[in-house]
Amino acid sequence: MNAPMHHSPPPPTLRAESIGKAFVSGKLRSRILDDLSIAVEPGELTLIAGPSGCGKSTLLAILSGLLGVDSGRVLALGHDLGQLDARALERFRLHHTGFVFQGFNLFPALTAREQVELPLHYLGLSKTQVRERAVQSLEEVGLAPRMHLRPAELSGGEKQRVAIARALAKQPDLLFADEPTSALDAANGQTVIDILHRIARSHGTTVLCVSHDPRVIHHADRVLRMEDGRILDDQRNTPAGATAEEPSP
Ligand SMILES: Nc1ncnc2c1ncn2[C@@H]1O[C@H](COP(=O)(O)OP(=O)(O)OP(=O)(O)O)[C@@H](O)[C@H]1O
Numbered sequence: 001m002n003a004p005m006h007h008s009p010p011p012p013t014l015r016a017e018s019i020g021k022a023f024v025s026g027k028l029r030s031r032i033l034d035d036l037s038i039a040v041e042p043g044e045l046t047l048i049a050g051p052s053g054c055g056k057s058t059l060l061a062i063l064s065g066l067l068g069v070d071s072g073r074v075l076a077l078g079h080d081l082g083q084l085d086a087r088a089l090e091r092f093r094l095h096h097t098g099f100v101f102q103g104f105n106l107f108p109a110l111t112a113r114e115q116v117e118l119p120l121h122y123l124g125l126s127k128t129q130v131r132e133r134a135v136q137s138l139e140e141v142g143l144a145p146r147m148h149l150r151p152a153e154l155s156g157g158e159k160q161r162v163a164i165a166r167a168l169a170k171q172p173d174l175l176f177a178d179e180p181t182s183a184l185d186a187a188n189g190q191t192v193i194d195i196l197h198r199i200a201r202s203h204g205t206t207v208l209c210v211s212h213d214p215r216v217i218h219h220a221d222r223v224l225r226m227e228d229g230r231i232l233d234d235q236r237n238t239p240a241g242a243t244a245e246e247p248s249p
């Protein structure tokens, strides 16, 4: 986890430069990303919005080192991901990235605490450290009282909070979320967004989220609109609480 942020603008921790990506199936080659560039900053919740099929999930996979590019390059925390071999990439992903999915991806047989502990065992932490970090992350998402429950005993919103705690416990510099609220009702969706936002603020994490959800779009610090394999629009939302006009006394 990063030190608390000081407020000179931090350098981008995640940058894609003119990346191109195509998928080939049979004789058909479809270009998904086309000369796309993007820079994402720490301490913020950045949102990618765009129509279904425009390449959002593909972009997240590339920026998190899961998928390679055909052209251009990705710079993450000073690494050129295209230059890392499979082992180094795996290490990079383990130590620096967390991922939250639409479908939670929890193991049915494990309790909330065990779900969060599982990836921590690969980080070379002691048993005590693993336990402490897991409990601390579950506390941070408000789930410590339910840490002994299994997915079948948790609501959708609670499951997603377990998934967030699991990503958070790794103390990643980069946190990716692909449509984390789309399986949730309004109230639970709002809670998840608030948590992602708070993680960015309080840990200086770079949080990059893909979503169609208007509530997420409204709450993000920055919204990138994607279409036809490119970023078409890059807008900053005004900070929460700030209004254009001063209230009259
Ligand atoms: N592994 C793959 N092989 C072939 N085509 C793929 C592969 N992954 C994605 N695609 C294609 O790339 C395009 C973009 O997919 P992607 O999942 O990135 O879109 P998306 O913006 O996340 O859409 P949605 O909002 O529906 O999740 C789609 O047309 C999809 O069929």
Ligand SMILES: [Mg+2]
Pocket: 056, 057, 058, 178
């Ligand atoms: Mg998608």
